[in-house]
Amino acid sequence: MKSYEKVFVDFLKRNNLKLTHPRSIILQAVFRNHDHFDIETLYDQIRVEHKNVSRATIYRTIPLLVEAGLIKNPLRQESKDRYEYIYGHRDHxxxxxxxxxxxxxxxxxxxxxxxxxxxxxxxxxxxxxxxxxxxxxxxxxxx
Missing domain, CATH: 3.30.1490.190 (Ferric-uptake regulator, C-terminal dimerisarion domain)
Incomplete structure (x- = not known):
């Protein structure tokens, strides 16, 4: 298990939640993405390989990743929140x-x-x- 996965699993356990298969797919997609992303772009990327991951699941999972300290929302562009992963990265x-x-x-x-x-x-x-x-x-x- 990668360290960011452990952080997320521990966070979910503390909050009486589970690492479901869709959450795991979302987590992997976020950490594969080296650019800033918005939720709709992430959804489009995930749907290429995983048709069973819903838009609603992504919208519910992103705040969990923020609360777990794995990603943050540093920018708002064109009325879209843009996220980036921060786990293991310095402020910039x-x-x-x-x-x-x-x-x-x-x-x-x-x-x-x-x-x-x-x-x-x-x-x-x-x-x-x-x-x-x-x-x-x-x-x-x-x-």
Whole structure:
């Protein structure tokens, strides 16, 4: 069992729930997906191989994955919540193109250092951060 599966199984047990076959399929699809995703896109990807997984099951499972600390919802684009898996990944910032909606993940030691300085100045402990910067990507700038 992969570590993220164990985290989810433990979470489900604590909440008197079970890892059903559809939940397992959804979990695997989320962790196979290296891009940000919305629920409808995830549903379309899953339905290619698993016709028996319903849209409703996906909508009910995603909040469980969020509550378990495996994914988060850092962005809202075009009236859709966009998710990413976070288990085993560091916080990072998102550069979002306002023309084509491309999402670029970026890490920055300078930003982490600045956030640490700000937190220290205000006697504050950062548990996580979500930084989204809107702008125009290189491809759209060159159009």
């Amino acid at each position: 910032l998102h550069l979002v193109c306002s023309k084509c909606s491309k999402i670029i993940e970026a890490g920055s030691k300078q930003i982490e250092k600045l956030l640490a300085e700000i937190a220290q100045k205000h006697d504050f402990r950062i548990e996580e951060y979500n930084l989204v910067v809107s702008g125009i990507c290189k491809k759209c700038l060159n159009k």
